[in-house]
Amino acid sequence: MNLLNYTLKYLSIALLLVISIWAVLFYFNMIDEVQDSLDDGLENNKMLVIQRVEKDSGIIQRSGFSEHNYEIKEVTEKSGLKFKDKYQDTLMYTLNEEDMEPFRMLTTVFNKDNKYYEMKVVSSTVEEDDLVRSLLYSLIWLYTAILVSFFVINHLLLRRIWTPFYLLLKRLKAFRLDKDQGIETGRTEVKEFKELNAAVESLVAQSVGTYGSQKQFIENAAHELQTPLAISLNRLELLAENEDLSDQHLEAIGQVIGTLQRLTRLNKSLLLLSKIENKQYGEVALLSITTLTKTLISEYEDFAALKSVQVHLKEEGPLEVAMNKDLAAILISNLLKNAITHNIAGGTVNVSIGPNGLVISNTGRSVALDPEKVFKRFKKDSQAQSSTGLGLAIVKAIIDLYGFGIQYSYTDQHHLKLNFR
Amino acid sequence: MKLLVVEDEIDLLEVIRQSLEKENYLVETAGSYVLALEKIVSYEYDCILLDIMLPDGTGLDLLAELKQMNKSDNVIIISAKDSLEDKIKGLEMGADDYLVKPFHIAELNARIKSVLRRKSLNGKNTIEHANVKIDLDERQVWIDGDELVLNRKEFDILSYLAVNKNRLVNKTALAEQVWGDYMDGADDYEFIYSQIKNLRKKLKEKLAGIEVQAVYGIGYKLVVA
Incomplete structure (x- = not known):
């Protein structure tokens, strides 16, 4: 439920309550007024009738209302003395409605020639059920009219007032920490929105700054590690050239060199990842993925042979993509390396290239991998000890950089599907 | 063959020196712009390995000095800056080759020998x-x-x-x-x-x-x- 409808919901409930209470009060007030004025009229009638009685005593003999609005009958002195004027509601038969209708009746007693007469004066009054019904209808109309107009005003006016808010929301949704440098907020006159915009802007600026310095730190660290690593390796190689060393010593040096090389590879991969994420591979050219893949497959021939893995290429159409040459080579070679490394002896790697993308499928462990985790950093097969666990993370970084798509799926083989469009 | 290695990182300088001496070159070293300039002015070298980033100047300036003196020493730039612009600039200024740090000693050897072979008679x-x-x-x-x-x-x-x-x-x-x-x-x-x-x-x-x-x-x- 959005904000506008939310306010409308509570407002309609509150309005219903207020209108209902008001209606009850209004009704009783009105009835009171009506009776008051009827009673005044009856009082006046009473006095008129009594005046007439003074002049024309004949009418005293009348009984029943017939065409008049009063009736007079004689009462005993005893009851006449005790009597006080009395107003009451009553029902009488009316000809036009052919039904009993409500009447207001004044019962009074007067004295003429030492005789007491009781007189009833009536006046037609409002039909309460009719009044209630018509009041109810009016109120329903009023209620609806208020709600509808509120709804319309809300949508026209409030929507305009809330525009900066929705704009900010839209921009926040589209915001990517790794892509955007900051967030732009719309101009607004509303104080709350101004504060919100300022708060969001500073929060975003802070996050972008932190993210940037963290990325920078990784890159710097990897960069600074390069030379010491290279020097250590060089020194060990110089040491290994020493003629006096025994085979055992050489073997030990070889092991240290192996470990240092793994570290170097890891460091290189981290540096590469940072560089990709920091967009340091600018130069873009249109290149043929097919040609590149062929070249790389031939470079990986020996590696595949060592692993007893067959690599097949299937061309379903030419594939040309505008991207950085080095990154394209890294992308394809990482995929190939990955497919060959995580394979079984006698297994296969099938690369098929179509006009829109590339699918690389390989045999391997017959368990599907978690598609969520495949591209995570340092997510690696425990059996492949020397792998850095960064190969597919680098692939994903390159894919993300260019806005391409990649999906992992498993049938009887592991498939990675690249979409370059 | 006489070589000069200009590099401010002492560890790396030492490794390069030791390795090149195994190849029977006469190796001299300089850890700063000033020291390097002194040597370049006073002596002739068959090949100079030049680091671009020096604490008191840049290798590219040394290269410019060298060319101004009309010296024909071969120069191989060694630098951690692997940006293309530096590479092109260095080569345009007359360097014979460009090697990105970190490199394998074997690679350095190959580059030096290639430069020296090109220089030697009948090419x-x-x-x-x-x-x-x-x-x-x-x-x-x-x-x-x-x-x-x-x-x-x-x-x-x-x-x-x-x-x-x-x-x-x-x-x-x-x-x-x-x-x-x-x-x-x-x-x-x-x-x-x-x-x-x-x-x-x-x-x-x-x-x-x-x-x-x-x-x-x-x-x-x-x-x-």
Whole structure:
């Protein structure tokens, strides 16, 4: 439920309550007024009738209302003395409605020639059920009219007032920490929105700054590690050239060199990842993925042979993509390396290239991998000890950089599907 | 042959010096712009290894000085800055080659020798060890005047090892040289072995005076038998 409808919901409930209470009060007030004025009229009638009685005593003999609005009958002195004027509601038969209708009746007693007469004066009054019904209808109309107009005003006016808010929301949704440098907020006159915009802007600026310095730190660290690593390796190689060393010593040096090389590879991969994420591979050219893949497959021939893995290429159409040459080579070679490394002896790697993308499928462990985790950093097969666990993370970084798509799926083989469009 | 190494990182300078001395070069070193300039002005070198980032100046300025003095010393720039602009600038200013740090010593050796070969008389780009002659331009190998047919990878391995004769060339350096940069991370480079095996067989069949030795899981070296 959005904000506008939310306010409308509570407002309609509150309005219903207020209108209902008001209606009850209004009704009783009105009835009171009506009776008051009827009673005044009856009082006046009473006095008129009594005046007439003074002049024309004949009418005293009348009984029943017939065409008049009063009736007079004689009462005993005893009851006449005790009597006080009395107003009451009553029902009488009316000809036009052919039904009993409500009447207001004044019962009074007067004295003429030492005789007491009781007189009833009536006046037609409002039909309460009719009044209630018509009041109810009016109120329903009023209620609806208020709600509808509120709804319309809300949508026209409030929507305009809330525009900066929705704009900010839209921009926040589209915001990517790794892509955007900051967030732009719309101009607004509303104080709350101004504060919100300022708060969001500073929060975003802070996050972008932190993210940037963290990325920078990784890159710097990897960069600074390069030379010491290279020097250590060089020194060990110089040491290994020493003629006096025994085979055992050489073997030990070889092991240290192996470990240092793994570290170097890891460091290189981290540096590469940072560089990709920091967009340091600018130069873009249109290149043929097919040609590149062929070249790389031939470079990986020996590696595949060592692993007893067959690599097949299937061309379903030419594939040309505008991207950085080095990154394209890294992308394809990482995929190939990955497919060959995580394979079984006698297994296969099938690369098929179509006009829109590339699918690389390989045999391997017959368990599907978690598609969520495949591209995570340092997510690696425990059996492949020397792998850095960064190969597919680098692939994903390159894919993300260019806005391409990649999906992992498993049938009887592991498939990675690249979409370059 | 007299070389000058200009590098402010003392550890690296030392490793390069030790390694080059094994090749029987006369190696002098300079750790700063001022020291390097002094040496450049006073002496002639066959090859100068020049770091771009120095604490008191840049290698590119040294290169400019050198050219202004009309010296014909060969220059190989070594720098951690692997940006293309630096590379182009250095080469435009007259450097003979450009090597990005960190590099393998074997690679440095190969580059230095290549520069020196180009400089030396008749400009023939060949290496000769024992009865084996390798023509790097024509990509041909002769043993006692008999041509030895090698595939691309075998030739690359042989020539790289031959340039670094008697020196240990580690597997990573060899793989990067022969299989390209994108092979790194592919296991322990065990796949090199099958090519080495073929190469050894061919050398042996033709009774070559050189052989490829394996050095304990570290790499290979070419020695005169």
